[in-house]
Amino acid sequence: MIGLVSYIVFFLILSLIFGVAVLGLNLQWGFTGLFNAGVAGFSAIGAYTMAILTGPARDAVFGGFELPFVVGLIGAMIASGIGAVFVGLATLKLRHEYLAVATFGIAVTIQLVCLNWEYLTGGTLGLIGIPNPSKAWVDGPLAQNTLYLLVVLVVVGLSFAALERIVKSPWGRMLKAIREDDVAAASLGKSPERVRLEAFVLGCMLMGLSGALYVSFIGYVSPWDFLPILTFQIWTMLIVGGSANNRGALLGALIVWGVWTMSGFVISRVVPAEIQAQGGAMQAVLIGLILVAMLLIRPRGLIGEELHVSRHARS
């Protein structure tokens, strides 16, 4: 049974790390109605910041400060947050469909910078040897992973609790008001633009946090980790779980990552070896179908918003 336990621990770590980013996206899309198609880019900023702050020194590459894990996490959030301020100031006035395109493009550009700015990011080689704090404390892969899972759980728990408080606060009610009706929200006396920017930056900080947790766990960061498909995965998790509900966001992360990996597991067993090569495409089609079907049949997700009037009722 040890193998299954070990795999489940591993699976939970990865899906909860995604879950942190989903929580961030939920704040932006679910509660505030901001369409951010650049999740991968903000994750990348956090991931590289973590690598630079906590990783070992390398010749001809900036960073390698070997700072503690927690400093790395905080630094990652700050860096993603600063990035988000700039992006937000430039794009948040745009209409939704333009915002989607602009943020998509930002993620592509950030990935290109990761790929080509060798001095900062190690370029195509990426950065290796990023420490996993659990390895300093315990021995053996299962014990280390279990400890890291605890760390991730603490981070998820804190993020979740903070978000729950935030969305129930007056500021959180303001978010929903903006989502439903910009003009009316403005009449409440707060600048919707400012509140939108705040929500955008907070959400992006969580995405950066997620990227930081990922590189620490994997021990390596490269530009190939932040392709647009990552944004797509995070979005799928939110939509399936149910936007505007933090529990839904985490549930979506577990379920979608489960389907994503389990379908690979099943294909490796069910599909004959000779046509396994087609398995990947089948998996992608399957995921696409689940997503579209979900949107059509249950647009509010598995557990949607706990409100009577949702924006889905209007159009």
Add this chain to the structure above:
Amino acid sequence: MHKFGLAALAAALMGIGSTALAADCPIKLGAILPVSGPMGQVGERIAETGLFAVEQFNEAGGVHGCQVEYVLRDTQGQSAVGVDAAKSLVDLDGVQALIGAVSSGVSLPVLTSVAVPSKVVQMSCCSSSESFTALAEEGKTDGYWFRTYATNRSQSAIGAKLTVDSGFKSTAVIYVNTDFGVGLANRFEQDIAKLGGSITSMVAYNESQQSYRAEVTKALEGNPDSLYLVAFPVDGATITREWLALGGTDNLIVNNSLRSDDYFQAVGSKFLQNLQGYDSAQPRLPSVDSFNEMFEARFDSPPNGPGLHSVYDAVTVVLLAMEASGDITGENIRDNIRLVTSPDGVEVHPGPEGIARAKELLAEGKTIRYVGATGALAFDANGDVQAPKMTWRLDGDKNVETGYLSTAEVAELIMMLDE
């Protein structure tokens, strides 16, 4: 989907308790390869060739009398998916050795977060990054990392030598913007300067773009008399077609990843009659011809393409090391890999007969030297191999060998260049 999932899970659960025991049949070998995504075209053929190697081993009776089951998982070219696939192969399928991945961006995280902590051997056919050597030197691989892909160092050296020996004075370089391409192109630039050639331009390209006209036009500046191209077959064909169409010279030197029928056919062999390339050499032995024949019989095409020879050897070496191990554990496999590729061992060759012979020798307690599809493999302390090199050109549709450098000659050339 649901039913299958449960059945598979149940099957996995039943298998789990007993995976550590050596005598369980079938013995599983995990493969993590990008059969979909941007590298899908390359990965698909590599995956099939890996299966072919397993089939041949099974024909020779398998490992410890057990059939070997080849469990292939798709990485989709994504590190998170690859890492999860590897972890699931190790924990749920109980594999003790992993073949893969292709791109270093996936192999590295699998190595650091799955293979090394779980004490499982990982052998890649294709990952070229210099980071692996760096990690191994720092002692972070615990010896579990191997690759049958001869490192970039020798590739660029041969490429530069070939260019200069052909009398080319000014060379444009177009290379893929990955760790593989960047590493190779930078080395090539240094090597060619040392050998007395010159570079007109170094142009990197990002994979899977709509067209490479801008890159090609830029590389055409300065009227180079030759082009050194580091690419994979799909993009490589696009670039070559645009290069030739826009009036570029047909004096082409290409990296071994373009020694592929997909590439020749896509561009058209008749336009590539001045194409030259290099590759890891195959030993000049009758058994290799029989390997090529067996491959052709199975796939209706010669084994030309990136990673095919090296994945065949990766699978075979790992399975031979399993055969040599009492208990099949990652640790034993790791320790026995050098036992089956020992320079003093009895030479054995690919194919069911060669493997059967190898198994007899191992049963007699002898060390063996597997001389495979990429030549005699000798893994150094970092898990890297050096291979003899050959140069080739196209003659009609056939690619023919034009030169051969033994491992010693390759080492000598590199030493000369590194001075």
Add this chain to the structure above:
Amino acid sequence: MILQHIADGILSGAIVALGAIGLSFTMKMLRFANFSHSELLTWGAYSALVFVAFFSSFGGIFDLTFGPFSFGPGLILAMLCACVATAIIALLLHRFVFARLSRAAGHMTMVFASFGVALILRHLVVLIWGSDPIYYSRELQFAILLPGNVRVLPDQVFLLGLTVVVVIALHLFMTRSRTGIAMRGVAESPDLARASGVNVDRIITWVWVIGASGAAIGGVLYGMTVQLRPELGFSLILPLFAAAILGGTGSLYGAVLGGLIVGLSENLSVMIIPTTYKPAVPFLLILAILYFRPEGIFGVRDT
């Protein structure tokens, strides 16, 4: 060399322009950014492949090629059939996915659904045709030398000519026919158009047909001058959006001009910045235009 870059830019811009026309219209009239639009180029290109095989099985005139070009009547007919096939796909997607979502869930959900649709369409191509690159013709064309040391392929001359013809035809359609005029009305203000008795649903059908046909032609031309591969459309997403937004959504000329600007700036950019940053150029254009002139060059500010 600058002239060569300009020529290359115009040629790749022409394909972007054809693809961007449909994207621009749907973005304006249905108010959603359709990330699956670029997959219509892929499907246009691949479905033409089926028709090429079909026609060449008749032999005769279908085996001929026109003068210096790599293709003959077979490919031209196949291109027309591909327009029909792609339009059918687009209408099915509209009917069963986008229209239903637009009623039930709002247009931002459609954006997200389009991600999923793109994933499905792209991988269906892999399942049906495989991931190896395919060519309509294995013959390699050599460029003809124009004054100024500019080299272009005969097929590219055709590409440019056909793009001009398509744009002129669309121009006539939009200015002369009743449907075309109504379409412009809907683009400017759907509510006003509806109030004045225009059958908006019928117009939207036309938008999809025109958009998909443009995409199919763009895809076939792309396949003709470069190659067919499953990521053909995916790699064009940003250029297409850049062209549509640059020109101003809902504008035919905007999309065409946007396409040319995108093509030119991509190709000219490599003279200043490393080629590896080239894919970011369309995005920088998007950002600049959205910042300084959010309605685009020919666009009308929404009221």
